[in-house]
Each structure stands twice: as structure tokens, then as C-alpha cells.
Amino acid sequence: MILLADDEPAFQRLTAQWLRSLGHDVETVGDGDAARAAFARLPADVVLLDLAMPPHHAPEAGLALIPAFAPAPVVVMTGHADHALALKAIEAGAWDFLAKPVDPDMLQVVVARAVERARLAREVAQLKAQSVGSEDMGLAGSSPQMTALRDLVRRVAPTPLPVLVLGPSGTGKELVARALHQASPRAARPLVPIHCGAVPADLLESELFGHLKGSFTGAHADRPGLVETASGGTLFLDEIGEMPAAMQVKLLRFLADGTYQPVGARAMRKADVRVVAATHRDLQAAVADGSFREDLYYRLRGVVLRTPSLDERPGDVPLLAALFLRRAAQGEARFTPDALTWLTARRWPGNVRELRAAVECAAALAPRGAAGIAIAAQDLAFATGEAIAAPGAPPAVQPPQSLEAEIAALERLRITEALERTGHNHTHAARELGLSRVGLLKKMDRMGLR
Known part of the structure; x- marks a missing residue:
């Protein structure tokens, strides 16, 4: 859709008629305030903007309107065709410049290029949104459940709160963790996942907190743990309900003050990570039967998000x-x-x-x-x-x-x-x-x- 903002009724009518004959959908407005309101109501693909419009009429005043239409390409139009004004319009964010009286053939070319640019920008945005993970489409959907989940992710992501993601297997719990990380201030640092049920119990401590050379058979060199790797970013503890009882105690200490002790080390170390945990198990039932620590459960559940089944x-x-x-x-x-x-x-x-x-x-x-x-x-x-x-x-x-x-x-x-x-x-x-x-x-x- 093209938004045509111009205070001359004849120019509005003829230009809109010409653009519609080319297959474009056009909305017309007659002043700057109406242009802002129309764009806020239904963002246009391209904006054709007359710089000399009410309420100020001065071309320089119209320059202040240009940023309001981002990210749509703005083509400015004015009868005051001078190079200085064109440069100012480009510096203010305009995409192109047309002098009045506007040549219809030139208008057709400029609008076609602007529409194509808008289309490519949308495709780039979609590709970026799809690049979060190999299974990024698991959070797609228009159901009320998925709409609410995406809204909660957006609201929770900027906070430092730990998050517990609950839901059946295959519903995209790791995708929620990735979305939380990408939308958080920690996005520039790594997201480090670990499946708590896939690592043998006697190796899980070393995987999380690292070890020193010689601390056990096969430890031929110092090795940092995933907690250190994730420092400044996010640690994703998948299937936290499978974590052995002994490791639950050590994880609780880390969640309490951010300190941990590599296997074989005497000194404590510190790491700043945000913890997102997930499980398909009923943790409250696990707390009741004694297989999961109650104090750890409440440490993990700063915010609880639930992924719905199909x-x-x-x-x-x-x-x-x-x-x-x-x-x-x-x-x-x-x-x-x-x-x-x-x-x-x-x-x-x-x-x-x-x-x-x-x-x-x-x-x-x-x-x-x-x-x-x-x-x-x-x-x-x-x-x-x-x-x-x-x-x-x-x-x-x-x-x-x-x-x-x-x-x-x-x-x-x-x-x-x-x-x-x-x-x-x-x-x-x-x-x-x-x-x-x-x-x-x-x-x-x-x-x-x-």
C-alpha cells in the first residue's frame, strides 16, 4: 500500500488515479498530522510525502516528518527543487526525491523501485527471524495459547529472572529458551544448552562446572565447564527433572550466589549467567515424592512458561x-x-x-x-x-x-x-x-x- 501525503486536491486525485492504474493500493491524506495517523493505523509499504504541507507549509518543517514513517521508504516531493533541500531530505532518512511537477514515468519507476525495496526488507526481516534455530517454526501459530506465550516471552526476556519452561515433549521448550535469550540484553553472549538426562551422573558436575588437570582419571588438562562458557549469557538446563539429587544441591548453591567450584579445585569461582530450565515432568509431583528438591524448584521458577501441545x-x-x-x-x-x-x-x-x-x-x-x-x-x-x-x-x-x-x-x-x-x-x-x-x-x- 502507498501512502500519498499532499495538500493539493488535484495533485492528490490525479497521482492516486495514476498509481491505482498501475495496480497499487493508495491512501491519500492532506496534512502531516493525518499522514502520521494513517501510517500508525496501517503502515504503508511506501510513503510519497510533500514537504510543504500544513500545518507549517515550510519545506524544512516537513523534513521532521520523515523519521515517523520508518522503516517504509519515503519519497519526498516538493516544488522547491534545489540540491541543498534534496541532501537534507536524504540526511533525514528519505529514500528518494522528486521535484514537482512530477513526471508520471519517473514516478512509476521510483515507486516500483521503492516497492521492491520494501519487499526485500520484509524478506530479510523474515530470514533473520527464521535464523534463531533449526526448529524456529515451533513458536509459530495464531492460536490464543501461542499468542499469549509469545507475548510472555517478549515481556520476560529483558528481565534477569530465572525461567522454568514446562510442557510436553516436542512442543518447543528449547525454542522458548532461544527466544528468551535472543530478546534479552545477553543476546551478544552465548546460549549454552545441556540435557541433564543425557550426561552420566558422575560426569554432569564436570560438564557444568569444569575440572582441573588430574582431578580424576582421564582429566589430562584443565577444562572449563558450561557455566563458565555461558558467562554473560544464558545457560539452558533441558530436562532439569532428570538431574541427580547430588547435583541438585550443587546447582542450588550456584543459583543462590553465582559461585561454583570446578572438580578438583579449592577456590570458588563466580559466573554471571541467566538460567532457563525446562522439563516435561510434573516437578511439583517430583517434589512431593522427594525426587526433586523443593528449594531448588522455587529457585528455578522465577517465571513459569508453558508450551501447549498440538x-x-x-x-x-x-x-x-x-x-x-x-x-x-x-x-x-x-x-x-x-x-x-x-x-x-x-x-x-x-x-x-x-x-x-x-x-x-x-x-x-x-x-x-x-x-x-x-x-x-x-x-x-x-x-x-x-x-x-x-x-x-x-x-x-x-x-x-x-x-x-x-x-x-x-x-x-x-x-x-x-x-x-x-x-x-x-x-x-x-x-x-x-x-x-x-x-x-x-x-x-x-x-x-x-
């Missing part, structure tokens, strides 16, 4: 599946209608991890046609080991939960795919889907896709 958010399954398919497939790929029915009807006890594995397997094994890969229910059933149908046999599909849920899932998937294909250009996506732009935006708001 059973709690079935509406997110098609969206997640589409994201996993886009990443796994080489070229064009889609789900057939029966595959969408199968995805939404099936229970996923392994949660996001299981869903991702099924989609990746189906994408790797499904036959590729002239139009790319079309994954059917039969391919997904084979990928999960539930059925190996004979050639030509109908796939074993469970009945959908409801017709309304099936339609909603298909609608969400189609909108997501259209937005991806058009580089999140709402006008083009709406045209492809046979909707008005306003109608598409309303659907996106309702589904939480904005």
Missing part, C-alpha cells in the same frame, strides 16, 4: 505443516485437500517434533510431477508409519473434527500460501484469492496472521 491448538496444525513443507521441499509443493483433512483430524502425541518429521518425510518421498509435489493423505500416513496403502487404494483418513474446523484450516493455509507467493503484498494476495484487500485484512486479523 491437541490444545489444533488450528495451528495446517499453518505449521505449510511452514515445514515450504522449508523441506525443493521447489513447488502443496497439500491436497485430503491431506489437510488428515492433518487436522489426526492426533499428534509427539507434537511439533512429530509433525515436522512427518512433513519432511512425506516431502522427501512423494513423487514430483510437472507442477511440483502434491502431498496426499496417503503420503503422510506412510510417513508416520500408520498405513502403507496399496496402489490405487483410498488413503485411511480419520473423519474431521468438524466441517467448520476443516474449512477454517483450509482457509488459513490458502491465505498463508498466497501471502508467501506474493511476498506479503496484500493487494496481490487478495487478487489471487478472489477477495478485496479489506476483506483479506479482516480475515488476517481474525486469524492472527497480521
